[in-house]
Amino acid sequence: MQENFSLKPYNTFGVDAKAKYFIEVQTLEHLKDAINYSKDHHLQVLFLGGGSNILLTKDFDGLAIKLSLKGISEQDLNENEVLVTAKAGENWHEFVMYSLEKNYGGLENLSLIPGNVGTSPMQNIGAYGAEIKDTFVSCTVLDLENLEVKTFNLEDCHFGYRDSIFKQEGKGRYVILEVSFKLTRKDHHIKTEYGAIKTELENLGITHLTIQNVSKAVINIRQSKLPDPKIMGNAGSFFKNPTIPLTQFEDLKLKFENIPGYPNGDVVKVPAGWLIEQCGWKGKQIGNTASHQLQALVIVNATGNATGKEIFDFSTEIIHSVKEKFGIELEREVNII
Ligand code: EPU
Numbered sequence: 001m002q003e004n005f006s007l008k009p010y011n012t013f014g015v016d017a018k019a020k021y022f023i024e025v026q027t028l029e030h031l032k033d034a035i036n037y038s039k040d041h042h043l044q045v046l047f048l049g050g051g052s053n054i055l056l057t058k059d060f061d062g063l064a065i066k067l068s069l070k071g072i073s074e075q076d077l078n079e080n081e082v083l084v085t086a087k088a089g090e091n092w093h094e095f096v097m098y099s100l101e102k103n104y105g106g107l108e109n110l111s112l113i114p115g116n117v118g119t120s121p122m123q124n125i126g127a128y129g130a131e132i133k134d135t136f137v138s139c140t141v142l143d144l145e146n147l148e149v150k151t152f153n154l155e156d157c158h159f160g161y162r163d164s165i166f167k168q169e170g171k172g173r174y175v176i177l178e179v180s181f182k183l184t185r186k187d188h189h190i191k192t193e194y195g196a197i198k199t200e201l202e203n204l205g206i207t208h209l210t211i212q213n214v215s216k217a218v219i220n221i222r223q224s225k226l227p228d229p230k231i232m233g234n235a236g237s238f239f240k241n242p243t244i245p246l247t248q249f250e251d252l253k254l255k256f257e258n259i260p261g262y263p264n265g266d267v268v269k270v271p272a273g274w275l276i277e278q279c280g281w282k283g284k285q286i287g288n289t290a291s292h293q294l295q296a297l298v299i300v301n302a303t304g305n306a307t308g309k310e311i312f313d314f315s316t317e318i319i320h321s322v323k324e325k326f327g328i329e330l331e332r333e334v335n336i337i
Helices: 028-040 092-101 195-203 209-226 244-256 272-278 310-325
Strands: 002-006 018-025 044-048 061-066 072-075 081-087 136-141 148-153 174-184 233-237 241-247 262-264 267-269 289-290 300-303
Touching: 018 028, 028 044, 028 136, 028 241, 081 092, 092 209, 092 233, 136 289, 148 174, 195 209, 241 244, 272 310, 289 310
Parallel strands: 018 061, 044 061
Antiparallel strands: 002 018, 072 081, 081 174, 136 148, 136 174, 233 300, 241 267, 262 267, 289 300
């Protein structure tokens, strides 16, 4: 266990906040030991996965536990399907690459998403026409109330857009230990409905559709507009895309005729990136923090020296501007610590 430990390498914003204590655990037994230690010493606990969806706004006066449980296993389900289980500490993108090398289909649209397997169910990670709920079968969790191991099936997780039971009633109660996905061996359900994928496949001159090619297209699209956290600190989309009533959308359309929206019944999802850009934030920098010049929804640690508080305050200003101009309240997607 380390004391007064900088979490800078453990959060993709690259914020230099310190944890009073820090420990990295590789097994369930070590994890339980660390939790018991925190209970005995009345320490608050912060679980760290890939650190790609947190903003540390201050030093953490407790025990930060980095989850590094590793391993991937497989089980044949039938001629066409395989159940692949990855432990929480596996890097998400490496896991996707592993599945593509084996020609297992289902995760290709989720290539290059930062973070670890263990945090993927938390917010039902999604991109380019796919979400993990499409292939998710179950996850094994440690219940912090009694240190028992439990299994959550698809229905138990209450997955929604960037949402799950782990962000709602189960918040703070469970640590995800491993996640199982049902993937295809052949007859893959290739998803290219997301417009940019089709265009990118054409740009690449690809006529033969494979899951590997879809992954390549997704990687190219992401690299073309999303900053690499290793080069410039960020946590992907900082806000969720808001959902507003259709009537409110129609009123806004009268005033802002180009407002984009994706209707779904009597609600409309509006791209937060557009709203933020319209308020003049795209590419704007204040001190060490900026809204990314190619994707306004991503807030970046522009100089590498931003504090979590600065990034938080910057996001608050964005929320105020969008509220003032459009009457829409943006909700942060990133977990604020
Ligand atoms: N837009 C702008 N200006 C911008 C950015 C976006 O006008 O600066 C508008 C454009 O109209 C564009 C639309 O927003 O057509 C959608 O943009 P984009 O395709 O980049 O997707 P997004 O809605 O901004 C969401 C996810 C991303 C995911 C992409 C692709 C959320 C909060 N974000 O972004 O997820 O990669 O779709 O599926 O739903 C993440 O969660 O960290 C993340 C990167």
